[in-house]
Amino acid sequence: MSDASQSVEAINARSWNGWAGWRSSIAFRLAWRNITRDYIRLAIAVVGVGFAVLLMTVQSGLLIGFAITTSSLVDHAQADFWIVPRGAKDVDQAGQMLERQKYLALGVPGVHAVDSLVVRFADWKRHDGGTESVIVVGIDPNRPVLQPWNFIDGATENLGIADGIVIDELYSKKLGISRVGETVEIMNRRARVVGITSRIRTFTQSPYVFTSLKNAKILTGLPDQQTSYLLVRAQPGADKEKILTALQAAVPSADIWTSGGFSWQTRLYWLVTTGSGTALLIAAVLGVIVGVVIVSQTLYSATVERIHEYATIRAMGASNNYLKAIILRQSLLSGTVGYLLGAGVAIWIAWLAEASSAAPALPYSLLALLAVVTLAMCVGASLVSIKKVLHVDAASVFK
């Protein structure tokens, strides 16, 4: 056996390394084949992880989607500050305040412009006689503040028409509208559809109906001297901290929010105060628990079944880390395949839901985060199996 001995000598640096298992190919092959040779067990593990990932992804995506939806008006407004009626908790349920306070705000150094915004619930009468609740959003179409976005028919300028309104296609069926030009009835007053947008969702399921400031006040019965919000734009380069402080002093009867602050406050209100966000989070956590249980159980049964093999490897002198590496690799491989399956299905569901009023939002950052959570879940699920393997009696191979 001299040839073989020589080749062994050539490579044998006697560098026994406890971490060898992490970068070794044999351990990888062993882990991969251990999980792939039993197709049924692999299917259970992958489907289990996949289901957990699907649950986590869809629920988290819905949470993000709802969060984006709740604050979409704030986020699309080109404002630096929001002057809101005292105690306002979210953008959809505004009170009212005197519009002339805009002049107080305009007097603050660094303020470039102040625009009124009306947001009020109203009743929409369908052609078939039914009634739907809508949120009328009154804007000045000539000002670069909160104009409707994603037009698929019409344009913001159409809101210059006295009774013109813009609705979103997601709710056209709900509102009984099929095209631009149709006339409808809001609070017993006539309105005409002059534009249709795409994917401007509302969390409350009361569709946004954009119209001019003047028409919004008419439709909702808001007195002329009143408004829902005042949107403040700062001069370029102005110190916004100073403006915020000055606005609070100048308009003491209202609350002043930065745009980001009001957006966050709106999200918190709907997702936390109403409990809907908590419900989504609980479902996502349930997904993690389901994943941990399924992976843990599958991995453990596979480990127990192969415990004699681990005893052999232990007898041969495997370090704890080498044994851990085999188990962890099995777990992470199952997790990776399961993640790809679950995330793939979740992306498909999100794509299908694009045309609905409640679509999960799946930004890359969420998918990356859930990949990390999934792998962490798999590591956690492998702990019981690792404990089992580390306590295996090497002497059992002689029985």
Place this chain on the structure above:
Amino acid sequence: MPQASSNSRGQMETQTQKSRLAAELKDVSVVYGSRAAAVHAAKGVSLEVRRGELLLLMGPSGSGKSTVLQVLGCIRTATAGSVLIDGKPITGLAANELSRLRCDRIGFVFQHYNLLPSLRAWENVALALELRGQRGAPIEQASRAILARLGLEHRADAYPQELSGGQKQRVAIARAVVGQPDIILADEPTAALDSTSGSEVAKLLASVAHENDCAVVVVTHDARITGIADRLAYLDDGAILWTRKNVQLQDKTLRESGIDETKDHGHSGLDASFIRRAARRG
């Protein structure tokens, strides 16, 4: 002067013998359980395991052979006495240090081969090298090379379940020797094999001992392979009753004892009384 010269030569021989020691058990006892339930699996066993020598451990079932093998293999800790590997005591070593010692210095051959079914033949061999921290293409080359030397070049890519019993055991031997250990411990390596394969495996183990200059210790019940042993230690009731060099328990002795070496006797091929008779004659 002749007296002094003789003493000097004796001392040199003793030193040479000592330097040939791969492992040594000194008055080793192993007790399983405690108090009333205590089982004395080994009682004051002293044994020298030398390089270049194939040592058979024989004895009836429950005589303590496997326990002695496990103690030599640093898998079982002695309750009393001392165990020296390459002259160094292993008493007090932590579990991970014993693992490292096994990995570096000891190869194992098991009765049921214990090849990992998920790995190909060459990968099973390569595992031994990878455990020592080696990786990459060289360990595949080394594994395939040693399988080729054992006549398994064409089966290197086969999974264990695609191999015959004899082939599996040759793969297991390749796995044991590929890391050039100082000691190879084999537990009933021929018990699950037919006579031809068993004989081949026995000869292979002997050649490993002699050509690789390593110590090979074989626990066996198989009378057919006594002829290949350089030394035989007979155990009964946890103690070594006797040891013999160049034991030849073949042909005439076997026939006289009513055991045909051409038959596969498995575990029951040899009993204590037969061994005692055969050793007296040998």
